[in-house]
Amino acid sequence: MTNDNGYLLQVRDLHTYFYLHQGVVKAVEGVNLRIRPGSTLGVVGESGCGKSVTARSVLRIVEQPGRIVSGEIVFRRKMKGGQTEDLNLGAFRDQSREMREIRGKEISMIFQEPMASLSPHYTIGSQISENLLLHQDISKADARDRTxxxxxxxxxxxxxxxxxxxxxxxxxxxxxRAVIAMAIACRPSLLIADEPTTALDVTTQAQILDLLREMQEQIGMAIMLITHDLGVVAEMADDVAVMYLGRVAEHADVDTIFHDARHPYTQALLRSIPTVGSEARERLATIRGMVPDPFNRPSGCVFHPRCDAAQAGLCDVETPVTVEVAPNHEVTCCACRG
Ligand SMILES: Nc1ncnc2c1ncn2[C@@H]1O[C@H](COP(=O)(O)OP(=O)(O)OP(=O)(O)O)[C@@H](O)[C@H]1O
Ligand SMILES: [Mg+2]
Structure with a gap:
């Protein structure tokens, strides 16, 4: 296990499956991701492509009957005295002491729906204080002041x-806002935000994104920002991982994704966003076909049935490997890796 590039988090070849009576749902099927300290990684992709399951795998909170089958989740943890150590979170049990120490303290998560993070039975103050008391050696009175x-x-x-x-x-x-306060209470080095603004109106959305950025600057934390919205990605992200059906199709810095995307799926996603000044009546391009049934993953490249660039005899047969086409630019595509 090495992490020589100074990444805060490196997810390597992660597989997370759900074992149902009807069969196995391969929700995450070989995901590779990386996040630099203090930076924002936008994770985008259509519904069901495995964004939330990837996030939950990192925090080791995948719900039953799901589990991590293989892969590494290398997290660079800060220790006292400014040193760091690399831990493979994939190797711990969900309820291990290590994961309980890391969750909510070094890595925290906010969900789309604020009520998924807050209990209706307790005041917001007591819920935030609880997190402080769990991870820090402070008195109740100090926790309340800090809250x-x-x-x-x-x-x-x-x-x-x-x-x-x-x-x-x-x-x-x-x-x-209260959920964000709870998530940043222990000054985490990584905040995972899973669709943090989707449930809010547009004005509030913008305020919450501003707040996240402000807190990021104040604390120096990295953010893994999961969103459907490429506009949010353009505004917030330093790097972008584009996911399709349990894999990362393309991973690059935000400018490369918007101006030099190689993967046909990324290109199709970009064509489906409205641009300012386009004819009002012009129809937006949509990606033809549907995301396939997770029980029946297509052979070869999982995107090939919907891909305009697919080559018969190649893309329907060969499973693409992830190739670095330029520094910090990875593409998982048989037809466009050159
Ligand atoms: N608890 C579960 N039991 C069974 N299957 C699950 C469970 N949670 C997720 N899945 C399946 O795993 C796949 C990935 O789901 P995931 O929630 O990660 O998608 P997503 O990219 O976050 O989608 P969305 O944008 O809709 O939030 C889907 O096929 C989903 O049905
Ligand atoms: Mg989700």
């Missing part, structure tokens, strides 16, 4: 009063 400070940092007005509010007393945007 009020955190609520102020995430833009909640009158935090001294709101600290005792229950989630139902706050708007969706306020709740998501």
């Amino acid at each position: 009020i400070e955190l609520l102020r940092d995430v833009g909640i007005a009158r935090p001294e009063a709101r600290v005792d509010a229950y989630p139902y007393q706050l708007s969706g945007g306020m709740c998501q």
Whole structure:
């Protein structure tokens, strides 16, 4: 296990399957990802391509009957005295001491729906304090003071009063701010944000993205930002991983993805976003066909039945390997790896 390039997180050839009565769902089938310290990786792809399962695998919170079958999740953990150590999170048990120490402290996660992270039965203040008390050696009174400070940092007005509010007393945007406060309470080095703004209205979305960026700068944390929205990616991401049916089709810096995409799937995704100034009545390109049934993955390259560049006898037969076509630019495609 090596991580010589100074990445904060490197996911290598990760496979996560769900074992159902009807068969095996290969939700993640050989994912490779990497995140530099302090940077933002946008993870995009159509519904069902394995974005959330990848994120949950990193945190070791994959739901039953799912489990990590193989692969490495190399996380560079900070230790006292400024040293670091590389840990393969894939090798720990979900409930191991190591994972309980890392979850919520060094890697934390926010979900699309704020109520998935908050309990309706406790005040937001007690939920944030709980995370502080779990991971830090501080008194209850200090945890409460720190919680009020955190609520102020995430833009909640009158935090001294709101600290005792229950989630139902706050708007969706306020709740998501509280969730962010909880996620950053222990100053994690990686924040995984799974569709953090999809449930919010457009104005609130923009405010939450601004807040994430501000907190990132303040804490120096990296963000794995999962989103359907390429506009959000353009605005937030340094690097982008484009996923299709359990694999990463293309991985590069954001400019390369938008201006020099090689994978036909990435190119098709880019054609499906509206551009300012395009004719109002012009129809948006859509990617033909549907994402295949996860029980019946196509042979060869899983994208070939929908791909305009597919070559018979090659793409329907050969499983593509991931090739570095330029520094920091990887493509998983039989037809375009040259
Ligand atoms: N608990 C589960 N049990 C069985 N299958 C699951 C479970 N969770 C996810 N899957 C399957 O794994 C695949 C990947 O799902 P995942 O939730 O990671 O997709 P996603 O990319 O996050 O999609 P979306 O954009 O809709 O959130 C899908 O085929 C899904 O049906
Ligand atoms: Mg998801």
